[in-house]
Amino acid sequence: MTRSRSRSARTPEPFWQRLRSIMLYPVHGAALYTLIALTLFSLLGLVPGIGRLMLGLTWLTAYKYSFEILRATADGRSESPEGPLSFDNGVVWRLIALQVIAAAAVIGTLVTVGIVAAAVVMFFVALMQPGAIMSLAMDGSLRRAMNPAVSLTVVSRIGWPYLAVFALLFVIQASAGSAGYWLADVMPPVLGDLALTFFSFWGLFATFHLMGYLVFQYHEVLGYEPEGLRDALPDLHKPDARLLEEVEELVRNGHAGTAIERLRTEARTRALSVEAHELYHRLLRQGGDTAAMSEHAGQYLNLLMLEKQERNALVLIRTVLDADPAFIPLQPIHATQLAARARDFGQTQLAVDILRGALRSRPRDADASRWGLDLGLILADRLGRDDEARTVLEQARANCEDAGLQQKIDSTLQLLRALPA
Template sequence: MQTAATPVVPFWNRLRTISLYAFRGESLITLIVLSACSLLSLLPGVGVIIRLLVTVAFYKFGFEVLHATADGRMDPPAGGLRVEESSGWSAIWLQTGFIALAVLALLLFGPVFGLIAVIVLAFGWPGAMMSLAIDGSVSHALNPVTWLSIMSRLGWPYFVATLLCLVIYVSMANAQALFAPFLPSVLAIFLAQFLSGYALVTTCHLMGYLVHQYQDELGYVSDQPASAPTPPRDPDRDVLDQTEALIRDGKAEEAAKLLHAQLRSRGGADTAHLRYRKLLRLIGDRDGQLQHGREYLSSLVARDKEILAVDIARECAELDPAFAPTRAEETTWVAHKAAQLGQSQTALRLLSGFHRRHPDSADIPKNYLLAATLMFERFNRDKDAHALLTQLQKSYPGHELQPRIAQQLAIVERMLNQAPAKPA
């Protein structure tokens, strides 16, 4: 994490450096090589496949740039295409999902409201890419709640960065249209691919820098600490290196056991915990993910890591809808934070059955008032909300929340008693 002694320079003060990033070192070499490879798309029969593979390779490098920048490494990553093959394909699926949403919006809402929806999707794209780079989940990145959460956390800098990304892509398209008619087809293909690659690398570097600048707000945990004059040695580095070696040898289960033993005996930073969860997902250990989720949540709650805590709770609740933290106060904290971050389904799952798990908890009225409010406002479960609020009113007379319970109950009752409009 960045400390007060080494503040991050805001991205708006580094725009020239960001715009020239793609022309430095390994980045320029990678752009030239992949653009040259795109010429093979002219081959009959295999051209489409080659173009797709080149696009995946560009996205792989883009993700390497994003990760490196988010971790505080401002030089282009050495070694070229080092990230997993799945990263490039995930980006392709994410882009396909956004295109499908845009087409669906235009078909369902018409040209005016459809265009508005497309603009919303354009502003959500950087948030989706940052989300995909952080946790690798395409479904999570496609969720509008994810974009809105990132937008609310970053505020106006997010929208400024998004506009810069749009300017870069529009400028790239204009440059292609300007030069393509005057060049031979081979040079035109090379230039078009090079400009597209430049736009991708530059925007990925910009998005990575945004994650780096606001890593605390996003709850981002770097795989590598940012450089400092006297960096402390990562106590988990040795065991993480050992697990990576085991994974390369196809021994993912042994890697998971090794990291589990480390976390049990000596604890570990968030980097080690998140790596362990990835290993558990890789080997399909559902019970291990749930058990670790409960243990890890206690640490996150104690350290007020709300975004990461809600993400872990969401993962576990998707694996088991009955999942809940061990302690009542932890469930209360995570559920209310989830509701604040727009994760209503996660909040409701955590609160379901709370009174049975913790019959003596003083948080029951507060939690079930929240649950009833979410049922009514987010899920159209008016009757369930009414029943829950009525039970709260009967079970906790004189409680300090009774005025709010009565107010919410009156709102729900007005909605339930509202007669449907009769045809004229």
């Protein structure tokens, strides 16, 4: 009985039974606010001189948010994601690169072979593109997403529903486009443009939501574990359920100190679950014990990385660094990985703080020169702080013993020194 309940909790409703909610997804919650904001922001495209630039930024932001929709849906979250309207995200650039490469393949075939071959390539690219985008959402690798074999694997594992979704994507986009063009014809020029843009973004959000739901529905055959299903498991699969109940009862009765000591004792004697560590961290933070919080955060962060919960790890390290700027993960490699993920997610300052904390705490570590190079590149490329970047890179070069890394640092320094002071 328990096994059947667990399995049913992990079995999503088929997408063909949710078509209405999929179509209406863009007009609920944060997606609706984002849809309206982006539509209004597109008016800046009418500004002389900078119009094209602003319109390009608007579409980049729309694609970034659409990809966040895909990932949130793939993780089993019914609510639309909330976040700042920005485009400083490595994944969105990989998504754009994926589409540019696909277009280049079609154009290249047209120029070198002919229109018939180009039409065949265009159909194949269009058929494989949803699979490529879903692959990019699952592991973030552009190289894998570009590999046609990966998309073919997605198609073969999902089967005919993939082809149905492929057709639905065209239906959604065509419906949104037709509605936008119809309203644009009957409304005044500026309002008509807004209507066309509104429905274009609507179609974009809905199609990415549909692709995300396909990943969620077929996550088992795709080898993907949605984060949202972890909370759907019965308490039998949560080894610290009784401990959490006991600690929460102590907190409700005003015995937070006893609750912390109870969790501290357990943490020293056995491995705790992510949920127990999260509660322990929260209680330490609320109690203002910075030293204890930093000490525990190293253990908690290591567990999150082992569980591949990088987003939660970034939230944790941001909280800890605000209280203890010298904090560094127990595994130095995690500092490199988290800084890279923070940069990819558009959290540039967090990436800087992670690398600074690592260099401050372990300036002689084997990875210190790598941290210095990464920090210097972020300071120069993302923040425009060239002088500070040169200083960081020179320090990294002085302590570097790896010939390959030395060459990279020297090349970067040469470019920075060539810039005007």
